[in-house]
Amino acid sequence: xxxxxxxxxxxxxxxxxxxxxxxxxxxxxxxxxxxxxxxxxxxxxxxxxxxxxxxxxxxxxxxxxxxxxxxxxxxxxxxxxxxxxxxxxxxxxxxxxxxxxxxxxxxxxxxxxxxxxxxxxxxxxxxxxxxxxxxxxxxxxxxxxxxxxxxxxxxxxxxxxxxxxxxxxxxxxxxxxxxxxxxxxxxxxxxxxxxxxxxxxxxxxxxxxxxxxxxxxxxxxxxxxxxxxxxxxxxxxxxxxxxxxxxxxxxxxxxxxxxxxxxxxxxxxxxxxxxxxxxxxxxxxxxxxxxxxxxxxxxxxxxxxxxxxxxxxxxxxxxxxxxxxxx
Amino acid sequence: xxxxxxxxxxxxxxxxxxxxxxxxxxxxxxxxxxxxxxxxxxxxxxxxxxxxxxxxxxxxxxxxxxxxxxxxxxxxxxxx
Numbered sequence: 001x002x003x004x005x006x007x008x009x010x011x012x013x014x015x016x017x018x019x020x021x022x023x024x025x026x027x028x029x030x031x032x033x034x035x036x037x038x039x040x041x042x043x044x045x046x047x048x049x050x051x052x053x054x055x056x057x058x059x060x061x062x063x064x065x066x067x068x069x070x071x072x073x074x075x076x077x078x079x080x081x082x083x084x085x086x087x088x089x090x091x092x093x094x095x096x097x098x099x100x101x102x103x104x105x106x107x108x109x110x111x112x113x114x115x116x117x118x119x120x121x122x123x124x125x126x127x128x129x130x131x132x133x134x135x136x137x138x139x140x141x142x143x144x145x146x147x148x149x150x151x152x153x154x155x156x157x158x159x160x161x162x163x164x165x166x167x168x169x170x171x172x173x174x175x176x177x178x179x180x181x182x183x184x185x186x187x188x189x190x191x192x193x194x195x196x197x198x199x200x201x202x203x204x205x206x207x208x209x210x211x212x213x214x215x216x217x218x219x220x221x222x223x224x225x226x227x228x229x230x231x232x233x234x235x236x237x238x239x240x241x242x243x244x245x246x247x248x249x250x251x252x253x254x255x256x257x258x259x260x261x262x263x264x265x266x267x268x269x270x271x272x273x274x275x276x277x278x279x280x281x282x283x284x285x286x287x288x289x290x291x292x293x294x295x296x297x298x299x300x301x302x303x304x305x306x307x308x309x310x311x312x313x314x315x316x317x318x319x320x321x322x323x324x325x326x327x
Numbered sequence: 328x329x330x331x332x333x334x335x336x337x338x339x340x341x342x343x344x345x346x347x348x349x350x351x352x353x354x355x356x357x358x359x360x361x362x363x364x365x366x367x368x369x370x371x372x373x374x375x376x377x378x379x380x381x382x383x384x385x386x387x388x389x390x391x392x393x394x395x396x397x398x399x400x401x402x403x404x405x406x407x
Binding site for chain 1: 336338340341
């Protein structure tokens with residue numbers, strides 16, 4: 001990018017930077033919120049004690065879960081208090097922003113500012129992880145003052161090669177354009193809060209350029225698989241089995257072979273023959289004409305299940321005996 | 328002399344620090360990033376790539392960014 005467009009980009013970013021909110025105001029609001037929350041917890045605790053005294057175990061348990069939820073919320077509010085208490089980063093000068101933009105242009109193939117989204121956008125080189133090509137990514141970095149700006153970073157695949165199991169996962173650590181920063185969360189927040197845009201972009205690039213198999217949305221070894229419609233696990237394309245009834249695809253554990261026709265059937269479509277207790281596909285199961293119990297084609301004869309046939313035979317024999325006696 | 332040191336590893340650090348006059352970039356790295364391999368980091372002085380033996384000067388801005396950072400699932404994002 002030429003110096004003049006870079007300067008224009010820097011000017012637009014400088015114009016978009018708002019003075020940070022007065023931290024004392026935020027702190028006061030968070031303190032009031034935490035006091036209200038603690039008062040509520042105290043009331044809930046009294047109600048829980050009363051419920052326990054009356055032996056109302058269900059109500060006591062429900063109140064306890066509310067207390068746990070509110071205690072977690074208090075922790076979050078106190079954390080916000082700590083952030084509000086920290087000194088606000090000063091607004092960078094136009095010269096500093098220009099230096100950031102110039103470095104971005106040196107480090108990345110493409111740099112631009114999106115005034116509508118108030119984001120600086122950079123484009124990475126094509127990324128390949130463990131021989132899986134994932135293509136280029138467009139990284140949007142917020143310039144607005146946010147308490148946790150790393151959560152507002154967006155990562156869009158420009159040459160998407162998403163996971164077969166989930167089209168929203170375009171990178172092992174990106175889902176629905178949201179980057180899961182992991183170890184990069186703290187330095188990324190720090191860089192964005194200090195308006196160090198290039199550092200932030202480099203941190204995101206380092207996250208995208210590395211694969212953490214222990215904490216991926218979809219593991220790279222399962223990248224080209226398909227999701228099992230029953231248990232959601234990822235199964236290799238060649239190993240996925242289609243149910244002959246509903247046509248959805250499943251892993252081996254979630255399918256059965258019909259004991260009558262040997263077709264593959266999923267757990268939802270499979271039924272059990274009430275006579276032989278074998279699992280069968282839906283088309284091979286019919287109601288017995290007499291008792292209407294579900295019966296497989298193997299057990300069904302002349303429209304009746306074995307038990308009804310036996311009963312009929314016994315009835316017929318008894319009728320014959322009576323006829324003979326009558327004669 | 329004083330330099331602006333930005334460490335984008337761990338919790339993120341950015342502040343002015345005192346360093347010996349004319350300290351080489353490689354010595355600065357070895358001192359600050361004990362037992363780490365410089366090849367695993369992007370080192371920029373005044374926003375530019377530099378040679379290992381380049382001497383730091385008063386007022387320089389030196390940033391160190393890991394080349395590999397482990398991402399994680401949403402629930403595992405550490406707060407700032």
